[in-house]
Amino acid sequence: xxxxxxxxxxxxxxxxxxxxxxxxxxxxxxxxxxxxxxxxxxxxxxxxxxxxxxxxxxxxxxxxxxxxxxxxxxxxxxxxxxxxxxxxxxxxxxxxxxxxxxxxxxxxxxxxxxxxxxxxxxxxxxxxxxxxxxxxxxxxxxxxxxxxxxxxx
Numbered sequence: 001x002x003x004x005x006x007x008x009x010x011x012x013x014x015x016x017x018x019x020x021x022x023x024x025x026x027x028x029x030x031x032x033x034x035x036x037x038x039x040x041x042x043x044x045x046x047x048x049x050x051x052x053x054x055x056x057x058x059x060x061x062x063x064x065x066x067x068x069x070x071x072x073x074x075x076x077x078x079x080x081x082x083x084x085x086x087x088x089x090x091x092x093x094x095x096x097x098x099x100x101x102x103x104x105x106x107x108x109x110x111x112x113x114x115x116x117x118x119x120x121x122x123x124x125x126x127x128x129x130x131x132x133x134x135x136x137x138x139x140x141x142x143x144x145x146x147x148x149x150x151x152x153x
Contacts, residue, residue, distance in 0.1 A: 026100045029136050030108060030129055034093055041091040046078045054130060054137040062142040089116035094148070104131050111148040122148035 033052050040048035050071065053059050057070040061077065068074050082088045094111040101107055108127040113120065128140035 026103075026106060026131070026136070027098045030098050030100075030106055031095065033129070033136050033138075034095060034108070034110075038091050038093050041088060044085045044088060046075070046082065046088075050075050050078065052138055053141070054132065054134070054139045058139055060140045062140075064144060086117060089114040105129065106131075106136065112143070113148060121145060124148065 037049050037052040040046075040051070053071055053074060055071045059069065059071045059074055061068040061074045065077075068077050092113045092115070094113070095108065096111065097107070097109040099107045106129045108129060109125070110127075111122065111124050113122045123143055123145040125141060125143040127138050127142075129136045130139045
């Protein structure tokens with residue numbers, strides 16, 4: 001009996017090895033992006049916070065207030081909703097899942113908590129991040145206010 005051996009082309013092996021290695025780096029890069037956003041928020045710097053989003057009309061932000069398209073419109077929304085440090089409060093992200101879907105896209109699921117003088121709003125979010133010439137940037141953000149419970153990991 002004749003058994004043919006299959007040897008994948010070298011480029012397939014290289015692509016698989018790169019993809020496996022890129023996953024950890026991508027997750028680290030995405031976590032760094034989110035932590036930079038958290039730090040910018042807590043410094044009262046909405047403009048720096050917005051650097052985590054793709055700087056184009058491709059950006060889509062969805063919340064209970066509706067859908068906003070584009071970086072400029074999203075920035076304006078944040079400035080309207082959070083006009084001063086007291087309104088911004090202290091932000092904490094609880095990143096519950098980062099799934100690198102490919103070398104170009106990743107899905108992020110998490111919770112947020114804001115601590116302010118008079119209240120503590122919480123909620124959940126799902127993000128789609130794209131890896132572009134700017135590095136990883138959020139292209140889709142769906143955030144909803146909700147009572148957040150401890151992660152069940």
